[in-house]
Amino acid sequence: xxxxxxxxxxxxxxxxxxxxxxxxxxxxxxxxxxxxxxxxxxxxxxxxxxxxxxxxxxxxxxxxxxxxxxxxxxxxxxxxxxxxxxxxxxxxxxxxxxxxxxxxxxxxxxxxxxxxxxxxxxxxxxxxxxxxxxxxxxxxxxxxxxxxxxxxxxxxxxxxxxxxxxxxxxxxxxxxxxxxxxxxxxxxxxxxxxxxxxxxxxxxxxxxxxxxxxxxxxxxxxxxxxxxxxxxxxxxxxxxxxxxxxxxxxxxxxxxxxxxxxxxxxxxxxxxxxxxxxxxxxxxxxxxxxxxxxxxxxxxxxxxxxxxxxxxxxxxxxxxxxxxxx
Amino acid sequence: xxxxxxxxxxxxxxxxxxxxxxxxxxxxxxxxxxxxxxxxxxxxxxxxxxxxxxxxxxxxxxxxxxxxxxxxxxxxxxxxxxxxxxxxxxxxxxxxxxxxxxxxxxxxxxxxxxxxxxxxxxxxxxxxxxxxxxxxxxxxxxxxxxxxxxxxxxxxxxxxxxxxxxxxxxxxxxxxxxxxxxxxxxxxxxxxxxxxxxxxxxxxxxxxxxxxxxxxxxxxxxxxxxxxxxxxxxxxxxxxxxxxxxxxxxxxxxxxxxxxxxxxxxxxxxxxxxxxxxxxxxxxxxxxxxxxxx
Numbered sequence: 001x002x003x004x005x006x007x008x009x010x011x012x013x014x015x016x017x018x019x020x021x022x023x024x025x026x027x028x029x030x031x032x033x034x035x036x037x038x039x040x041x042x043x044x045x046x047x048x049x050x051x052x053x054x055x056x057x058x059x060x061x062x063x064x065x066x067x068x069x070x071x072x073x074x075x076x077x078x079x080x081x082x083x084x085x086x087x088x089x090x091x092x093x094x095x096x097x098x099x100x101x102x103x104x105x106x107x108x109x110x111x112x113x114x115x116x117x118x119x120x121x122x123x124x125x126x127x128x129x130x131x132x133x134x135x136x137x138x139x140x141x142x143x144x145x146x147x148x149x150x151x152x153x154x155x156x157x158x159x160x161x162x163x164x165x166x167x168x169x170x171x172x173x174x175x176x177x178x179x180x181x182x183x184x185x186x187x188x189x190x191x192x193x194x195x196x197x198x199x200x201x202x203x204x205x206x207x208x209x210x211x212x213x214x215x216x217x218x219x220x221x222x223x224x225x226x227x228x229x230x231x232x233x234x235x236x237x238x239x240x241x242x243x244x245x246x247x248x249x250x251x252x253x254x255x256x257x258x259x260x261x262x263x264x265x266x267x268x269x270x271x272x273x274x275x276x277x278x279x280x281x282x283x284x285x286x287x288x289x290x291x292x293x294x295x296x297x298x299x300x301x302x303x304x305x306x307x308x309x310x311x312x313x314x315x316x317x318x319x320x321x322x323x324x325x326x
Numbered sequence: 327x328x329x330x331x332x333x334x335x336x337x338x339x340x341x342x343x344x345x346x347x348x349x350x351x352x353x354x355x356x357x358x359x360x361x362x363x364x365x366x367x368x369x370x371x372x373x374x375x376x377x378x379x380x381x382x383x384x385x386x387x388x389x390x391x392x393x394x395x396x397x398x399x400x401x402x403x404x405x406x407x408x409x410x411x412x413x414x415x416x417x418x419x420x421x422x423x424x425x426x427x428x429x430x431x432x433x434x435x436x437x438x439x440x441x442x443x444x445x446x447x448x449x450x451x452x453x454x455x456x457x458x459x460x461x462x463x464x465x466x467x468x469x470x471x472x473x474x475x476x477x478x479x480x481x482x483x484x485x486x487x488x489x490x491x492x493x494x495x496x497x498x499x500x501x502x503x504x505x506x507x508x509x510x511x512x513x514x515x516x517x518x519x520x521x522x523x524x525x526x527x528x529x530x531x532x533x534x535x536x537x538x539x540x541x542x543x544x545x546x547x548x549x550x551x552x553x554x555x556x557x558x559x560x561x562x563x564x565x566x567x568x569x570x571x572x573x574x575x576x577x578x579x580x581x582x583x584x585x586x587x588x589x590x591x592x593x594x595x596x597x598x599x600x601x602x603x604x605x606x607x608x609x610x611x612x613x614x615x616x617x618x619x620x
Contacts, residue, residue: 022513029515032430035422036440039485043443046450046458046482053461106354114351123355125608130362132604134543136571137593140578141365144372144586186361193358217336217344240449247451249546250575275453279546290465297457301450308449312442 050298057291065295071260071277073292074285080292082274082299084260089273089300092177092252093245095266096184101238104189108196108234113222124197131190139254142183147174147255154178154267169265173257177271180255184248188241195240199233200226232314239311243304246275253279274300366597373594376587382595385568386556394584398592400558401573404473405599407562408552408569409542411477412484417534419481420488427489428496429518447486455482456547464551471553473562476569479547484537491533495526528610535607539600545571570596 058065060078068081111124151174157167207225216224253276261270278293285293381397389396423440431437459479463469499522507517523530553566554576570592577589 022515025513025515028518029430032422032426033436035419036426036431036436038419039423039447039489040440040443042482042485043447045462046454049458049461049466050454053465103354103357106351107358110351110355114348115355126362127358129601129604130358132539132543132600133362133365134545134571134593134596134600136543136545136574136578137365137369137597140574140589140593141368143578144590145364145368189358215336217340219344219347220340222347243449243451247449247453249451249453250549250571253546254575254578275451275546278453278457279549282550290460294457294461297454301454304449304451304454305446308446311449312445316442316445 046301047298050294050301053291054295054298055291057288058295060288061292069260069262071281071292074289078288078292082296084262085272085274085277085296086299086303087262088177088256088271089246089275089303091264091266092181092184092256092271092273093242095178095181096188096245097238097242099182100185100189100192100241103185104192104237104241105196105234107189107193108200109222109226111193111197112200113218113226124194127190127193130186131194135187135248135250136254138183138187139251142179142251142255146179146183150174150176150179150182158267165264166266169268171269172267173269175255175257175269177256177266180252180271180273180276181266183251183255184245187248187251188244191244192234192237192241195237196230196234199230199237203229232317236311236314239307239314243307243311246273246307247300247304249275249279252276369590369593369597372587372590373592376591377594381588381591385558387558389556391580392582392584394587396588398570398573398588398595400555401568401570401592402595403558403560404552404562404567404572405542405570407560408473408476408480408548408567409538411474411562412480412541413534413538415477416481416484416488416537420485421492421530423485423489424492424496425518425523427493429514429522444486444489447482448490450482451546452479452483452544453546453550455479456550458482459547460550470564471551471566472564473552473559473567476548476552476567477562479551480541480544483541483544483547487537487540488534491536492526492530495529495533496522498529499525528613532607532611535603535610539603539607542603543571543596543600545569545575548572549575570599 057073057078061068061073061080062077063070063079063081065081067083068079069084071080071085072078073080107127111120111127115123151172154172154174154176157178158169158172161167162169203226207229208221211221211225212218252273256272256276257269258272258276258280259270260272263270274296278297281289281293380395382402383399384395384397385400386396386398387400423444427437427441431440456479459475459482463475463478464471469475503521503525504517507521508514512520548569549572552569552572554572555566555568559565559567574589574592574596577585577592580586
């Protein structure tokens with residue numbers, strides 16, 4: 001139903017209609033703009049309130065927050081620092097990325113260029129299902145299945161590749177940083193694969209056809225036209241995956257050994273991450289302890305913010321990727 | 327392929343490389359599927375043992391540390407309430423933001439920064455969202471742990487997903503529809519609410535359901551805001567509640583076989599809920615997709 005146009009005086013329209021703003025327009029516009037601004041405000045509030053609650057704990061800290069390894073914020077003389085946790089977060093996320101990235105690129109290529117056309121959609125959905133499994137289920141799977149299972153492969157790595165510092169050490173455990181990283185890798189695989197797939201699908205068909213017409217094999221066509229086109233997209237997908245791995249909490253809270261050491265020996269029973277420590281330490285935290293955990297969360301927030309922003313900037317710079325950013 | 331004399335056959339090394347890469351790509355896909363199959367298989371196999379009527383209708387109240395029995399009724403109830411509340415909070419905000427971005431914000435600086443931060447917000451670790459609500463709602467405002475606090479944390483995680491999917495769907499609505507509506511003298515806001523939104527509705531519903539499925543499995547934010555309880559608490563606004571993911575986390579950490587069995591059954595329930603949401607969402611898209619065959 002549309003009301004007929006009327007003049008400013010309210011009489012029936014004669015000649016050129018005078019435009020009057022509809023009464024609902026203002027409020028509706030205000031509501032939509034307000035919702036958008038609210039989202040920005042939430043982002044700002046996250047930073048502000050984390051800082052507000054972290055500061056008292058940081059003031060009570062008797063050690064240096066950025067360099068201290070020990071985490072005993074609940075004692076009467078609180079000592080805590082982010083060093084070991086941040087190190088564990090970074091090393092486990094990078095390990096996860098190193099394991100997940102090649103597989104994810106393979107999966108993306110498989111779905112975009114190798115799988116039979118009719119199956120591609122279904123196979124893509126199967127990979128997306130990996131992302132649908134809740135983190136706590138991966139954690140449970142890790143604790144009950146993967147930790148005992150990893151004892152064998154870890155011993156193998158330690159025996160034959162012990163000369164690599166990463167796999168060195170006297171004792172080998174299933175409950176290790178490596179096992180946690182594998183689970184992280186599985187969890188970030190679908191994200192990296194999904195974005196890479198979108199980017200690969202957007203490679204200009206004309207280039208692909210041109211290289212095939214010149215006699216290139218399928219691999220040569222992919223190497224020369226698809227991969228160069230997709231590279232920035234894949235890089236940013238990898239960074240988004242890295243950010244996800246750093247923030248992942250519950251699965252690694254169940255799997256990581258939860259000690260406060262800085263070690264490259266990823267097969268040993270040492271290591272932890274910021275997020276895992278928050279989940280494990282929250283239950284018995286005193287007010288200062290909670291503040292300390294919030295401070296560590298702030299560090300995690302800043303790290304992931306930097307990684308994600310960089311990734312988004314890479315995607316946003318290229319208009320061709322517009323559809324891949326979701 | 328017939329070989330004309332001018333075309334020489336492909337060099338062996340090139341053919342070999344092509345084959346090797348093809349094999350690797352297939353292998354990558356196989357590797358990716360292995361953990362999925364393993365997880366799903368173990369959850370179904372181990373979860374089946376305790377996935378019974380008692381599990382779905384009883385809480386953990388008065389269940390001793392070593393006792394068998396008990397269930398996740400309180401956790402399922404809590405999850406439904408928390409996720410429901412989170413949806414009620416995040417969908418209006420997310421939808422309005424998407425409308426702003428698509429219909430009003432075109433090319434404005436505010437719109438560009440909102441769009442950018444929505445993307446950044448997708449990457450916020452769920453535990454940080456939990457910490458924020460803990461700091462803001464529980465500690466500074468002093469409301470205490472409750473299902474609603476958990477819902478707040480979940481809604482922060484839902485909002486960017488809802489905005490993104492709704493935005494994409496709104497952009498798919500043909501401009502002709504808008505212009506036809508304007509031509510009839512319909513004001514812009516009415517065009518949006520009567521023409522654009524109904525057209526995009528199925529897509530938006532799909533996006534919302536996928537967002538729900540995503541947060542229904544979140545544990546970390548609930549751990550920090552809802553706390554843990556073994557009893558039934560139907561009121562999401564006062565007192566600690568339970569959530570299904572929390573329940574799995576809690577039971578998985580207990581050393582007894584009976585608890586681990588309950589954890590698996592909880593995981594099975596959770597996966598069934600999440601997969602069902604996913605499946606329904608995909609079916610809606612498949613059924614009424616504006617761009618079929620994508």
